Amino acid sequence: NAGVMQNPRHLVRRRGQEARLRCSPMKGHSHVYWYRQLPEEGLKFMVYLQKENIIDESGMPKERFSAEFPKEGPSILRIQQVVRGDSAAYFCASSLTGAKMFFGSGTQLSVL
């Protein structure tokens, strides 16, 4: 049973480009969460999704950021027109019942 898979592990983008981060939850898990860890800071909640639905996006910036979790395929966190301040580690987690979460290894986004 593979764990939560995130790809890519490292992503380099120039300012103004788009970044797409993917997350495949553990088998059978329908709850997906995205977190961001800025340099020298703790993790911060961004968005909670269940299949095809956004449950809570209160932690996500209102502009340039979007997330989806389609019926088939991985969850996608999309950042449009990236800026240097978007450079961070982005972690995805999944859960079966909405309680204990299992985290992926993260995607390190670097914006040049």
Place this chain on the structure above:
Amino acid sequence: KQEVTQIPAALSVPEGENLVLNCSFTDSAIYNLQWFRQDPGKGLTSLLLIQSSQREQTSGRLNASLDKSSGRSTLYIAASQPGDSATYLCAPGTTNSNYQLIWGAGTKLIIKP
């Protein structure tokens, strides 16, 4: 606003010692509390989950306790090993949305062989 403090920020001990990592939080209205370890390049691993109605949870050499009323949790590591070297994060879950964890800054633990 929930604030989480972890003490000490860093700890370096010889192999074999028993350790206690401390976590305090300001808002006792939590749903649960999780302890994670973070390894460089390997992301986060959930170690223990304590529900708000529980006092402790054990997994192998790890034991986590929760005193909700005083806003404290401790992680006890018995017979430490070099493989335990990592950053340990405490994360209480708020009552209404247990996924909105508030992470502490962590305790960076180094176990010397």
